[in-house]
Amino acid sequence: MSQFTQALWKFVRLNWPRIALGCSSVVLFVTAWWLYSAWLHAEWPFSGRTSGAAEYVPYPRQVLEALIDSFAGRDPVSHLYMTSHIYASLKRISVGFALAFVLAVPAGLLMGRSRNAGAFGKPIVELFRPIPPLAWVPIFLIALKFFWGPIAIVFLGIFFPILLNTIFGAKSVDPVLVDAARTLGARRRDLFLKVVLPFTTPYIMTGIKLGLGVGWMCIVAAEMLGAVGGGVGYYIYSMAYTVGLYDRMYAGMIVIGILSVLTTGIAGLVEQRLYKWMGMK
Amino acid sequence: MDGNEVTTCINIQGLSKVFTRDRLAIRALEGFDLEVLDGEFVCLLGPSGCGKTTVLRIIAGLELKSGGVVQVHGREICDAGSDRGMVFQEFALFPWRTVKSNIEFGLEIKSLAPERRGEISKRLIELVGLQGFESAHPNELSGGMKQRVGIARALANDPEVLLMDEPFGSLDAQTRNMMQKELLRIWSATGKTILFVTHSVDEAVFLADRIVVMTARPGRVREVIGVDVPRPRERTSREFIAVRGKVLSELDEEFEKARAKELARK
Numbered sequence: 001m002s003q004f005t006q007a008l009w010k011f012v013r014l015n016w017p018r019i020a021l022g023c024s025s026v027v028l029f030v031t032a033w034w035l036y037s038a039w040l041h042a043e044w045p046f047s048g049r050t051s052g053a054a055e056y057v058p059y060p061r062q063v064l065e066a067l068i069d070s071f072a073g074r075d076p077v078s079h080l081y082m083t084s085h086i087y088a089s090l091k092r093i094s095v096g097f098a099l100a101f102v103l104a105v106p107a108g109l110l111m112g113r114s115r116n117a118g119a120f121g122k123p124i125v126e127l128f129r130p131i132p133p134l135a136w137v138p139i140f141l142i143a144l145k146f147f148w149g150p151i152a153i154v155f156l157g158i159f160f161p162i163l164l165n166t167i168f169g170a171k172s173v174d175p176v177l178v179d180a181a182r183t184l185g186a187r188r189r190d191l192f193l194k195v196v197l198p199f200t201t202p203y204i205m206t207g208i209k210l211g212l213g214v215g216w217m218c219i220v221a222a223e224m225l226g227a228v229g230g231g232v233g234y235y236i237y238s239m240a241y242t243v244g245l246y247d248r249m250y251a252g253m254i255v256i257g258i259l260s261v262l263t264t265g266i267a268g269l270v271e272q273r274l275y276k277w278m279g280m281k
Numbered sequence: 282m283d284g285n286e287v288t289t290c291i292n293i294q295g296l297s298k299v300f301t302r303d304r305l306a307i308r309a310l311e312g313f314d315l316e317v318l319d320g321e322f323v324c325l326l327g328p329s330g331c332g333k334t335t336v337l338r339i340i341a342g343l344e345l346k347s348g349g350v351v352q353v354h355g356r357e358i359c360d361a362g363s364d365r366g367m368v369f370q371e372f373a374l375f376p377w378r379t380v381k382s383n384i385e386f387g388l389e390i391k392s393l394a395p396e397r398r399g400e401i402s403k404r405l406i407e408l409v410g411l412q413g414f415e416s417a418h419p420n421e422l423s424g425g426m427k428q429r430v431g432i433a434r435a436l437a438n439d440p441e442v443l444l445m446d447e448p449f450g451s452l453d454a455q456t457r458n459m460m461q462k463e464l465l466r467i468w469s470a471t472g473k474t475i476l477f478v479t480h481s482v483d484e485a486v487f488l489a490d491r492i493v494v495m496t497a498r499p500g501r502v503r504e505v506i507g508v509d510v511p512r513p514r515e516r517t518s519r520e521f522i523a524v525r526g527k528v529l530s531e532l533d534e535e536f537e538k539a540r541a542k543e544l545a546r547k
Contacts (some may be wrong), residue, residue: 024535
């Protein structure tokens with residue numbers, strides 16, 4: 001543990017100007033937010049004016065309190081703790097990610113390496129890729145119900161970034177490495193497993209990081225109309241539409257932001273480990 | 282049969298290669314003949330674009346010929362295989378593999394037992410002088426060291442011929458000279474047949490038993506020059522300079538022809 005704090009201290013000592021810059025942008029944002037809500041509430045320093053649509057923009061302090069409340073107690077709609085919502089959403093992201101990964105990586109390698117597979121798959125990919133996952137919400141929730149429906153929507157969001165990056169990576173494989181492997185006796189299978197796959201790994205990792213971000217972007221849409229066991233997206237939607245507790249709604253949005261940062265961060269750590277293990281920095 | 286009879290390693294007759302680029306047929310090679318004996322060191326030399334690399338790639342099985350006969354020990358070449366090792370100008374090392382595991386790549390594909398692979402790679406690491414760098418990755422090595430790995434990796438499969446495509450082309454002059462000496466040492470230690478592509482006259486005269494000077498495109502053999510200078514060769518010796526002069530004048534003529542053709546096209 002002391003080793004960890006030492007490493008952390010070293011990081012802070014070396015990077016403090018950038019850390020300070022990062023923090024200052026957050027401080028600036030919260031200040032602007034506070035001023036705007038004060039203006040709408042017609043409170044200090046804007047006590048003179050008549051108040052506007054104040055309820056839609058609560059004070060930062062109110063949102064922070066709502067955030068703490070959501071962890072401390074059950075919410076008024078689905079009667080769940082925030083931890084349960086987080087668990088439900090994480091499960092959806094995980095299952096959606098696992099499905100997307102298992103399907104997108106082999107498909108991407110194939111489409112990137114084989115011209116025929118590329119020509120075969122490209123029209124479908126290009127046709128379906130620009131359709132926002134939101135467009136699938138009604139039919140997925142009707143046809144797949146509230147367990148698989150939300151997962152399918154998240155899956156769509158994660159699938160395409162991984163697929164496209166894998167295709168790009170597989171296409172970028174240095175041809176001289178393929179030549180070298182062939183003169184060393186590599187057959188098609190060896191080429192795939194020992195040259196194309198390791199070469200494409202960094203591209204796949206980029207796809208994963210992008211995909212996870214898009215997955216979280218889809219979570220509200222996925223859980224909008226309801227989901228088995230709640231979910232942060234469902235929490236946000238129900239707080240706004242069912243009970244009009246906008247401070248809680250904003251708290252839910254912050255939770256999604258933090259979750260996305262955390263999952264992408266974990267992917268980044270895995271990536272670093274992988275590169276270290278592969279000897280690429 | 283005479284026990285000391287030298288056998289033919291590479292036999293090429295009437296080799297031709299036509300590329301199609303932008304619907305234009307480009308004749309890269311036409312009527313190219315070459316015979317390389319077992320254990321021989323032959324350099325292919327020619328003006329750029331004469332197809333010397335293409336010859337090498339066809340022997341390696343990385344490219345298909347358009348016509349003619351290409352045999353290694355009497356077997357017709359149809360695909361790339363571990364019986365012909367190749368060393369690339371770009372080194373072509375796998376960046377995610379260590380020195381040891383780069384060298385063992387071919388052995389891994391042959392599904393050799395790890396202990397056996399270890400023995401072979403250990404011997405080769407010693408041969409090319411990379412002791413202590415077994416677990417280094419290519420990005421930690423200098424150009425010369427990278428090419429040592431490239432040579433060891435190609436030798437690991439114990440190929441019948443070593444094909445080298447301007448292997449020292451991207452090295453600085455000093456390293457290049459050192460690697461040439463190293464290669465001669467490795468060559469005499471292993472007795473491998475080497476076919477070496479270069480555009481450096483100096484390099485060819487320093488290394489080769491015979492120098493094959495190619496014509497400008499379409500590439501044929503213009504002349505085969507035997508280098509009867511005893512090794513170790515001294516670049517400043519009178520014999521060396523004499524051979525060098527002969528090769529240079531042959532090459533210059535081809536270079537001029539290539540230039541004239543280029544100008545005529547414009």
